[in-house]
Amino acid sequence: MSSNEGQPLDTESEVQDTPAPPAIPFYTECSEAAQAELFNECEAQFAQLEMLQNEIILAEPDSDENPQEQSVNRLTAVAAELKQWQTRRPELLSTNPEVLLVVGAEELQKLNSQLELVLSCAQAKRDTLRETLKSEQKWLEEKKEVLRAGTEHVVKQRLENERLSEHSVLQDTKKKIQKMKDYQNRLMETLADVLAEHFPLPTQETNADKKKKNIPQELNENLISLNEVLELLMNKTLETPHDPYVSIDETFWPPYTEMLLRHGIAQRHPEDCFKIRLETFY
16 A cells, blocks of 8 residues: 555545535527427428328238238338438537527537536535545554554564573583483493402412413502593593594503403504504494
């Protein structure tokens, strides 16, 4: 809807403010001479009409004629008469200027009355359309307000949902991370307990037993447990995946190192036998 709809219609106001045209003078009477001349012309026309009617009556066919033929003849006659009237130019009833003036004034008066009636209908329709336009503009403004309020509410709800969604996703992620950390800690504790129970570090007693069997064995006090070896290998794999190898030194007890290699838990460096890494399990 354009912006000009809310403004008053200039053309309508001009039509409403335009003064009515002056009344057309209505000549209701003619002179006696003009009336006598018009009366004589009418008498002549009536006489000619009576003559034509008599000729039509005499020219009618007999009643014994076939009805179908009568219908065809009438149709032919009507078509010929229609063609004659179409080619004939209309003639004035009278050539007297005074009579023509009165007749023209009457026709203009009739036309003026008809135009006034049309103008009244047009003005009534214009007023109705103006009221309809006002109501439609009011309805449009109300709908615009509703649309604006709805749009603001949707935007607000969308922002709120995004904020809540991001917050809920963050909280869920934190809970999952914490859950995985707790699970990892329990696994590491369980693994440490199992390794400590079944794979302890060598002690002086085990070393004395090996001496009785004449197996020379020197015990290093800086040996690390199997659990620490595995933890070192896992941390190295996670921290530096491009270089996951760990150097073997005197803190690694050789039987445990050999056990890891034989059971496919670890593997040696292809070029350096003093380096091992955790086997790829994925």
